[in-house]
Amino acid sequence: MSDIIKSYHFETNIPGPHLLVFGAVHGNEPCGSQAAIQCIGDLEAGKLALTAGSLTIVPVCNPAALEKNQRFLEQNLNRVFKTHAEPAAYEEHLAHELTALVDQCDVLLDLHSQGSEGKPFVFQDYEDEKTEGFAQALGVGTILKGWPEMFASEADLNAGDTVGYAHWQGKTAVLVECGQHSDPQAKNVAYKTIMNSMIHLGMLDATGAADRIIPEIIRAQKIVTVPDEGWTLRQKWGHLQDVGKDQVLASNAAGQELKAPCDGVVILPKYAAKKGEEWFYLGIREVLKP
Numbered sequence: 001m002s003d004i005i006k007s008y009h010f011e012t013n014i015p016g017p018h019l020l021v022f023g024a025v026h027g028n029e030p031c032g033s034q035a036a037i038q039c040i041g042d043l044e045a046g047k048l049a050l051t052a053g054s055l056t057i058v059p060v061c062n063p064a065a066l067e068k069n070q071r072f073l074e075q076n077l078n079r080v081f082k083t084h085a086e087p088a089a090y091e092e093h094l095a096h097e098l099t100a101l102v103d104q105c106d107v108l109l110d111l112h113s114q115g116s117e118g119k120p121f122v123f124q125d126y127e128d129e130k131t132e133g134f135a136q137a138l139g140v141g142t143i144l145k146g147w148p149e150m151f152a153s154e155a156d157l158n159a160g161d162t163v164g165y166a167h168w169q170g171k172t173a174v175l176v177e178c179g180q181h182s183d184p185q186a187k188n189v190a191y192k193t194i195m196n197s198m199i200h201l202g203m204l205d206a207t208g209a210a211d212r213i214i215p216e217i218i219r220a221q222k223i224v225t226v227p228d229e230g231w232t233l234r235q236k237w238g239h240l241q242d243v244g245k246d247q248v249l250a251s252n253a254a255g256q257e258l259k260a261p262c263d264g265v266v267i268l269p270k271y272a273a274k275k276g277e278e279w280f281y282l283g284i285r286e287v288l289k290p
């Protein structure tokens with residue numbers, strides 16, 4: 001199995017960064033693919049023109065999963081994202097090809113969508129200056145930080161995700177959740193994110209660019225699992241919904257309560273979670289440093 005991945009490359013003869021865009025790392029998240037295909041069409045038709053640097057787009061990172069509209073075929077591609085000397089699972093073959101593309105880029109933009117209802121957001125896992133600037137320039141209203149630290153007890157420097165792999169190769173990388181899987185706006189968010197990436201990197205004429213928005217920063221801090229059978233959420237918390245200190249988040253029939261430890265934000269609730277599974281996460285709001 002080789003060359004399963006189809007990539008599109010555009011370049012100028014003016015020095016500049018090499019941006020790599022991934023769509024459909026997860027096969028049930030089509031928005032990145034749709035936006036990438038639109039972007040490729042616009043470039044090929046001359047509606048868009050790069051002014052510097054180069055651009056590589058992989059509209060579909062997991063073709064077989066996208067075809068089936070499922071997250072993955074054999075392995076979660078965003079958990080096996082590393083080089084594989086002897087790939088076995090389908091996604092290991094994909095990862096092996098895709099990592100070679102990451103090795104050649106300077107900046108990776110990985111476009112996803114989320115299962116939970118709610119606003120689009122950027123997963124910013126690293127807080128170096130380049131990543132800060134890139135994440136804030138994408139035009140996405142919320143940046144979620146602290147995710148790797150929250151899982152620090154299970155931390156693995158080679159956790160097998162796209163952004164982690166890129167980071168350890170010295171690249172700038174973020175993952176954007178462009179909205180809920182079925183949200184028709186997700187494609188537009190993804191497209192705007194690609195455009196804003198190129199403008200930020202000086203690869204596209206910024207004329208007509210939307211006003212810069214100042215994103216809200218949420219720092220993930222706590223994983224909340226379902227404590228036992230019979231526990232229910234006090235209400236159907238929304239993704240990024242604010243909660244107050246001591247507000248009851250969940251309870252059981254015996255009158256036990258789970259309260260918010262501080263003023264904070266509910267992140268990515270999974271309403272169908274069962275005993276012992278991750279239910280939601282709690283984060284706090286941070287003020288953006290000027």
Ligand SMILES: [Zn+2]
Pocket residue numbers: 025026029112113
């Ligand atoms: Zn995803």
